Amino acid sequence: MHLVAATDEQKVQRDALTYSAWGRLLTPEGYATREQLLRAHPWARSDMRTWLLRGEDGAVLASCETFRTGSFLRTAEGSLVPGDSFAIASVFTEERLRGHGYATRLMDLLAAELERQPRAHAALLFSDVGPRLYARSGYQELPAWDWHLSPTPGDPGEPVDSLLREGDLGRALGRMRRPEVPFFFWPTPTQLDWHLERGRIYVEHLGCSLPPSLGATAGTSTILWGLVGRSTELAVLMLDAHSPSEARALLGAARREASRSGLSRVVLWEEPSHAPFLPLLEGEGATRVARDGSLPMVRPLRPGLPLSPLLPAPRGLWV
Numbered sequence: 001m002h003l004v005a006a007t008d009e010q011k012v013q014r015d016a017l018t019y020s021a022w023g024r025l026l027t028p029e030g031y032a033t034r035e036q037l038l039r040a041h042p043w044a045r046s047d048m049r050t051w052l053l054r055g056e057d058g059a060v061l062a063s064c065e066t067f068r069t070g071s072f073l074r075t076a077e078g079s080l081v082p083g084d085s086f087a088i089a090s091v092f093t094e095e096r097l098r099g100h101g102y103a104t105r106l107m108d109l110l111a112a113e114l115e116r117q118p119r120a121h122a123a124l125l126f127s128d129v130g131p132r133l134y135a136r137s138g139y140q141e142l143p144a145w146d147w148h149l150s151p152t153p154g155d156p157g158e159p160v161d162s163l164l165r166e167g168d169l170g171r172a173l174g175r176m177r178r179p180e181v182p183f184f185f186w187p188t189p190t191q192l193d194w195h196l197e198r199g200r201i202y203v204e205h206l207g208c209s210l211p212p213s214l215g216a217t218a219g220t221s222t223i224l225w226g227l228v229g230r231s232t233e234l235a236v237l238m239l240d241a242h243s244p245s246e247a248r249a250l251l252g253a254a255r256r257e258a259s260r261s262g263l264s265r266v267v268l269w270e271e272p273s274h275a276p277f278l279p280l281l282e283g284e285g286a287t288r289v290a291r292d293g294s295l296p297m298v299r300p301l302r303p304g305l306p307l308s309p310l311l312p313a314p315r316g317l318w319v
C-alpha cells in the first residue's frame with residue numbers, strides 16, 4: 001500500500017463516494033458543487049491536498065484531506081518561530097472496505113509524509129469517531145467542552161464598541177493575543193473566511209439568514225463568529241477576552257446577532273484562556289456540554305514538540 005496525492009479527477013470521484021458521509025441537507029449534485037466551491041476557495045487552493053491510499057493493484061482503499069495551517073514555537077526568550085502544521089479532514093473508507101485497517105494505514109503513511117515537510121510542526125484533526133482510531137497513529141486528545149448560549153433580542157452593536165464586517169478579519173486577528181504556551185496553531189484571515197464560505201453555501205438550506213456581522217470588539221477584546229456549516233448556530237471562531245465584562249459584552253453581541261439572523265443558539269468552544277469568565281456564563285444560564293463529535297487531537301511531526309495540555313483548539317481551526 002502507498003500514499004499518493006489525488007488528481008482533480010480523482011477528487012471528483014471521491015466526492016461521489018463521500019456524499020454518503022457528509023452530504024446531509026444536499027443532493028448529490030449539490031454536494032459535488034459544495035466540494036468544488038470549497039476547493040476553489042483561496043485557502044483550499046493554496047493549502048489543501050487530497051490524499052489517497054492505494055493498494056498494490058492501484059485501487060483506492062481510503063482517502064483524506066490536509067489543510068496547511070500556521071503554527072508557532074515560542075523560544076525561551078519569548079520570540080515566535082513560525083512553521084507548518086496540517087489539519088486533517090474527511091478521513092474516509094468506503095463501507096465495503098471498512099475494518100481492514102486502511103484508515104489506520106492512511107494515517108500512518110500520511111504522518112510519515114508530513115514529518116518530511118521542512119517546517120513541519122504538528123498534525124491536528126477533529127474526530128467524529130472518538131479517539132481510539134487516531135490514538136493508534138499517535139494522536140493525543142485535547143478537552144472538548146462547548147458552551148451553548150441562547151439568542152437574545154436586541155441590537156447586536158449596542159453592548160460593544162464595534163461590529164466587524166467582511167474585510168475586517170485581518171485586523172481582528174491582528175488584535176488577538178497569541179496563546180501563552182510553547183507551541184500553538186494560529187489561523188490566517190483566509191482560513192477563517194473558508195468557514196464563512198461554508199455558511200454561504202449552506203444558508204439557503206437552513207431557513208435562517210447569513211449574519212451581517214462577523215464579530216465584534218469591546219475595549220481590547222475581540223470575537224469572531226459565523227454561520228459555518230449544516231446547523232443553524234452562530235459558531236464562535238475565535239474569542240480573546242481581556243476581562244469578564246468585555247467577554248460578557250462580546251458574547252451578548254453574539255447572542256443578539258444569533259437572534260437577529262434567526263439562529264437557534266451561540267456555540268463557544270471552551271479554551272483554557274476562557275477560564276476567568278466561565279463562572280459568569282454559568283450565572284447567565286449558558287450550559288456547558290461535552291462536545292458531540294469534533295474531538296480535537298494533535299500529533300507532533302517533529303521530536304520534542306512541546307505540547308501543552310493548555311494548547312487551545314478554537315473552532316476557527318476546525319476542518
Ligand SMILES: CC(C)(COP(=O)(O)OP(=O)(O)OC[C@H]1O[C@@H](n2cnc3c(N)ncnc32)[C@H](O)[C@@H]1OP(=O)(O)O)[C@@H](O)C(=O)NCCC(=O)NCCS
Nearest residue numbers: 021091092093098099100101102103104127128129130133
Ligand atoms: C472511520 C472510518 C474512516 C474507518 O475506516 P476503516 O478503514 O474501517 O478504519 P480501520 O480499519 O483502520 O479502523 C477501524 C476502526 O474505526 C472504528 N470506527 C469506525 N467508525 C466508527 C464510529 N462511527 N465510531 C467509533 N469508531 C468507529 C472501528 O470501530 C474500528 O475500531 P477498532 O479497530 O479499534 O475496533 C470509516 O468507518 C469511514 O469512512 N466512516 C465514515 C466517515 C467518517 O466518519 N470518517 C471519520 C471522520 S473523523
